[in-house]
Amino acid sequence: MSGSGAAGRRERRDMQRNMERVLQAARELFAERGAAVTVSEVAERAGVGVGTIYRRFSSKEHLFTAVRQAACSDARLQLAAAAATTHDPVSRLGALIVALYRQSLHQAALLDSPRSGAGIPDDARHGLYPALHTLLSEAIAAGQQLGHLRPGDPAVLATLTLELLRPPAVQRISQATGDCDGAAEQVARFVLDGLRASDS
Amino acid sequence: MSGSGAAGRRERRDMQRNMERVLQAARELFAERGAAVTVSEVAERAGVGVGTIYRRFSSKEHLFTAVRQAACSDARLQLAAAAATTHDPVSRLGALIVALYRQSLHQAALLDSPRSGAGIPDDARHGLYPALHTLLSEAIAAGQQLGHLRPGDPAVLATLTLELLRPPAVQRISQATGDCDGAAEQVARFVLDGLRASDS
DNA sequence: CTGAAAACGGAACCCTGCCTCCGCTTCGGG
DNA sequence: CCCGAAGCGGAGGCAGGGTTCCGTTTTCAG
Numbered sequence: 401m402s403g404s405g406a407a408g409r410r411e412r413r414d415m416q417r418n419m420e421r422v423l424q425a426a427r428e429l430f431a432e433r434g435a436a437v438t439v440s441e442v443a444e445r446a447g448v449g450v451g452t453i454y455r456r457f458s459s460k461e462h463l464f465t466a467v468r469q470a471a472c473s474d475a476r477l478q479l480a481a482a483a484a485t486t487h488d489p490v491s492r493l494g495a496l497i498v499a500l501y502r503q504s505l506h507q508a509a510l511l512d513s514p515r516s517g518a519g520i521p522d523d524a525r526h527g528l529y530p531a532l533h534t535l536l537s538e539a540i541a542a543g544q545q546l547g548h549l550r551p552g553d554p555a556v557l558a559t560l561t562l563e564l565l566r567p568p569a570v571q572r573i574s575q576a577t578g579d580c581d582g583a584a585e586q587v588a589r590f591v592l593d594g595l596r597a598s599d600s
Numbered sequence: 601m602s603g604s605g606a607a608g609r610r611e612r613r614d615m616q617r618n619m620e621r622v623l624q625a626a627r628e629l630f631a632e633r634g635a636a637v638t639v640s641e642v643a644e645r646a647g648v649g650v651g652t653i654y655r656r657f658s659s660k661e662h663l664f665t666a667v668r669q670a671a672c673s674d675a676r677l678q679l680a681a682a683a684a685t686t687h688d689p690v691s692r693l694g695a696l697i698v699a700l701y702r703q704s705l706h707q708a709a710l711l712d713s714p715r716s717g718a719g720i721p722d723d724a725r726h727g728l729y730p731a732l733h734t735l736l737s738e739a740i741a742a743g744q745q746l747g748h749l750r751p752g753d754p755a756v757l758a759t760l761t762l763e764l765l766r767p768p769a770v771q772r773i774s775q776a777t778g779d780c781d782g783a784a785e786q787v788a789r790f791v792l793d794g795l796r797a798s799d800s
Numbered sequence: 801c802t803g804a805a806a807a808c809g810g811a812a813c814c815c816t817g818c819c820t821c822c823g824c825t826t827c828g829g830g
Numbered sequence: 831c832c833c834g835a836a837g838c839g840g841a842g843g844c845a846g847g848g849t850t851c852c853g854t855t856t857t858c859a860g
Contacts, residue, residue, distance in 0.1 A: 412827060412836065413828095414826070414827070414836095414837075414838085415827095415837060418837085418838085438816085438818085439817080439819085440817080440818090448838075448839075449840050450818090450819080450839075450840070451819090451820085451821085451837090451838065451839055451840070452837075452838060454820080455838085458819095459818080460817090460819090559773050563772060563773060572759060573759050573763060610858095612806065612807070612856085613858095614806095614807070614808085615806080615807060615808090615857095618807085638847060638848080639848065639849085640810095640847080640848090648808075648809075649809030649810050650809075650810070650849080650850095651807090651809055651810070651850080651851085652807075652808060652809070654848090654850080655807070655808085658849095659849080660847095660848065801860100802858105802860090803858105803859100804857105804858100804859100805857090806855105806856085806857075807854105807856070808854080808855065808856080809853100809855095810851105811850105811852100812849105812851085813848105813849085814847105814849085814850100815846105815849105816845105816846095816847095816848105817844105817845095817846095818843105818844090818845090818846105819842105819843085819844085819845105820842085820843075820844100821842090821843095822841100823838105823839100824838080825836105825838065825839095826835105826836085826837075826838080827834105827835090827836075827837085828834105828835100828836105829832105829833095829834100830831100830832090830833095
């Protein structure tokens with residue numbers, strides 16, 4: 401055997417290359433237009449036939465899911481990094497919001513759930529929720545200017561904040577203002593102000 | 601001639617009745633599941649054949665648009681009424697938010713735009729935007745506790761608030777809290793707090 | 801009541817998009 | 831270089847849903 405042989409047989413080079421192309425194409429197309437892209441389109445952009453895709457992914461759904469999950473965990477890592485730059489809970493919250501805003505803007509259709517079933521909660525949000533919830537709880541625990549919040553509130557606020565940062569919303573906001581980064585910070589300020597208000 | 605004759609011939613009774621049924625069925629189904637419903641489904645629920653629908657609406661798209669526009673102007677009227685109950689800008693804003701929240705919750709799929717083209721802004725939001733913008737501007741002009749807002753901000757804030765009140769967002773929020781009316785008011789408070797915060 | 805114009809309904813048609821299948825090509829060890 | 835195995839690709843099967851068409855039924859003026 402030669403190379404990184406593991407068990408049985410090594411994967412053929414061309415196949416490996418093709419799969420990379422497929423994933424690349426799928427990432428781009430799905431990010432842009434979501435689940436509406438056809439399998440043939442992905443195949444065409446990747447420069448392969450549809451059969452090549454189906455040999456690896458048993459259905460379009462599988463391909464989509466795979467691509468989205470990869471994008472999600474990637475995103476989650478970046479967010480974690482962004483939020484870890486300081487110890488002050490409120491600052492961390494702000495950093496998280498700005499980072500999330502940017503991601504939503506760039507991966508719009510991919511991160512947004514295409515109702516993958518009926519009541520199935522989409523993993524993108526599912527993964528983010530705990531982090532946000534924790535951050536909010538910490539902020540409240542720290543008593544940091546978050547006057548009128550009660551222990552039960554984080555759940556609502558987390559949901560609310562996440563909604564505000566979903567791709568469709570973010571796209572519209574950026575479109576309306578024309579200025580991406582400025583918008584991101586304005587949104588963050590809005591949310592933080594909402595959380596911070598001391599008298600209702 | 602007998603009855604409300606206008607020009608040429610009067611519309612046949614059965615047709616009128618059928619059209620009412622079709623619109624009723626379409627309203628219900630679209631409100632529930634959006635553009636995903638099939639024309640046959642609408643026909644079946646209305647108790648007519650598909651041909652009957654196509655005689656009046658040249659395409660599914662037309663039917664959908666008609667139903668949605670009707671729902672929108674209806675909604676707009678209700679909102680206007682809700683906001684007119686007081687003179688205090690901030691209170692009006694609050695009332696508008698709560699009313700909008702409820703509407704979004706109940707007409708979810710219908711009020712939410714099914715990307716009717718490419719960059720076409722959906723009429724639902726289009727119709728609401730001016731009202732909200734005006735309200736915000738008034739509030740700022742009145743100098744009412746809205747400390748750090750500048751004249752240019754209403755545009756951003758209006759967009760942002762509308763996003764937060766779109767059907768998908770509202771549905772999730774209500775689902776997360778389990779309590780509809782309570783959630784509506786919590787959201788209103790959040791937004792108002794966000795707007796009202798006096799020091800950034 | 802009667803006839804013709806209008807409306808009905810749903811079977812059939814077509815187009816689009818997912819997925820399968822099989823003959824051809826490419827890889828890579830001997 | 832040669833051969834078997836693995837992978838390739840895209841034509842075609844199949845299903846679902848929008849739209850059309852035409853024989854039948856309903857309405858209503860005379």
